[in-house]
Amino acid sequence: MKKYIYIILMPFLFLSCDYKPIYSKKSDYNFMIQKIDFSGDSEINNLIDKKLKKYQNKESEKKFSILALSSYEKISQSKNLSGKTTNYLVTIDVSFEIKKDNEVKRYLNKEQFLIKNFNNKFEENNLEKIKKENLIDSIISRLVVQLSQIE
Numbered sequence: 001m002k003k004y005i006y007i008i009l010m011p012f013l014f015l016s017c018d019y020k021p022i023y024s025k026k027s028d029y030n031f032m033i034q035k036i037d038f039s040g041d042s043e044i045n046n047l048i049d050k051k052l053k054k055y056q057n058k059e060s061e062k063k064f065s066i067l068a069l070s071s072y073e074k075i076s077q078s079k080n081l082s083g084k085t086t087n088y089l090v091t092i093d094v095s096f097e098i099k100k101d102n103e104v105k106r107y108l109n110k111e112q113f114l115i116k117n118f119n120n121k122f123e124e125n126n127l128e129k130i131k132k133e134n135l136i137d138s139i140i141s142r143l144v145v146q147l148s149q150i151e
Helices: 002-015 042-055 121-149
Strands: 032-040 063-079 085-100 103-116
Touching (some): 032 042, 063 121, 085 121, 103 121
Parallel strands (some): 032 063
Antiparallel strands (some): 085 103
């Protein structure tokens, strides 16, 4: 009989635990982005805009205006004996000019990654797109930390 009671009570004990990931709520930041202006590569700018949308609708006392300057470059890094490119070096530069009241701060970010030249261009473009999105995620998370630290 005790065995059945334990079997019935154990799931309730485990399921009643209130587990929450530490960084699950990114809306705890105490700032608002009033205006974002973009210049440079349109694909990178669209990714940045999409990631920063959730910080535009929030009401807060700390309000920022941001100018984002971005560039994207894909350069042949290495070639084989026949002269065909085997690896590309992709460079993403994003410069943020953050304005709060009359104060201006600049935040520069440069990310690079190597991508292999595939025979299938569709796979290469998909991999490149995924890596771009991951790099933009990391750039935005660092920007959010910078914005939250500005007094």
